[in-house]
Amino acid sequence: MVDTSDPGAQAKAPNPEEKWTVEKVLSIHYWTPSLVSFRTTRASGFRFTPGHYARLALGSDEALVWRPYSLVSATDDDYLEFIAVLVPGGAFSQHLAKLAVGDAIKVDKACFGFLTVNQLAPGRDLWLLASGTGIGPFLSIVRDPAVWQAFEHLIVVHGVRHSADLAYREDFTALARQPLLAGARATLSYFPAITREPGASQLSGRIPQLLANGRLEQAANLPLSLADSRVMVCGNPDMAFEVRQHLSALGFATGRRGVPGQMAFEKYW
Template identity: 65%
Template sequence: MNTITEPGLELFREGGDAGQKDKWTAERVLSLRWWTPTLVSFRTTRYRGFRFTPGHYTRLGLGADDSIVWRPFSLASAAYDDFLEFIAVLVPGGAFSEPLRQLRVGDTIRVDKASYGFLTVDQLAPGKDLWLLASGTGLGPFLSILHDPAVWQHYERLIVAHSVRHSSELAWRDEIAGIPKGELFAEAKATLIYLPVVTREPGATALAERIPLLLADGRLEDAAASPLKVATSRVLVCGNPEMTRDLRKMLAARGFATNRRGIPGQMAFEKYW
């Protein structure tokens, strides 16, 4: 049996590992936002010792004590927020998706105390344009990065392309547009270029094909009015594994490289399955 003192505080297990600190905390769900019946973003309380870099992921645990399902989830909230935020798609029959479907405000969710990953701007050499290319829930870590004022100081252009099947899945569209108006961004140097891509709803967006195709035929660069150049462009890609694989190949063919042995590169990737 677990003894839970208070959400966000450390937990101690009774039994075999009595007295040992757990690697996770129990947090409370503060709010849920259903974008569609299968796409939800939610906020939880934040353990005061939880640290992460925008772009990182952590692990979430749901289910009964004897059958907890853990899955990695990117942090969508800002590093300075006093809550954590996540976005999740419900996959039919998925072991995590099923308990997630039942999640309600006030419920407990386990959050790993550590954060992980390499989809961070510190993996990249200095540059002028930061391209954030996401499919589906892959937008989550980019929301966190976009809330980092330093990013708006270091780059001249922040180009966000978000590919989804239906326009209702363009999560945080208005919030993203509003970021530069926030008081933390008064000194921002960068311009935001937001490119929504809806692939299964003809006419919903000007760009309507998968991101690798849009990159291959030049339409992505045209829409951003910015050429992708090794010297000045930096690229982060997140989401569908086939998309990350295809974009990696295409960018490598144009001279882009990932961080190697501590030498910052021009691109970084995270695939979700």
């Protein structure tokens, strides 16, 4: 029983009425000075679908800053993982830049989002198009065994400025070499698209351009079609807008009111 006469004990007692849990930072990995992944403890009741985002809070109780972050970890990991860009002057970024192992972070108990495979009608090829930190939820999605049974081809495209920004490259290339499931139906292809280092990747240029000039389809050796392709897009809102225009012209639609579609989006700002 909690001794409520001790204000310290009262503050530490978990409150089931609260909408968040307080988790502990387990590890921090800097990919570049402004790109960081971190792991936290996971509350036993925390449930999510790959592609969902959680709301995180840092700062003092009087001035908490809440921001949404996509889950990178798989549903069966006993920790939560996130990737974040440190935006100069950003309210959350300023706290994140000082985060240390052992620090506390608040995690909303509920998860949200429409960037989930169940938003899509059944298909043959799943195209996962990310810019920058938008790659995070796609690692969670391709670590879901059900996705390897539902599709024949998983095509991951990661658009970044510099090769150093290719977070989780090793994870995707490992999955491309060896599927998640023995006897899985799907194969995975991974394509970096680096925009500011000429010659650093087979594909260079922004994702909407690579769609428009057919280079993505060429690289994957697969045509984009309404019948077979399902497309998920995550990251920069201008990139998402341009991809959406391209796909809409081909007849693709987002899921609506329980009717699954052929494309799904998550815009980060």
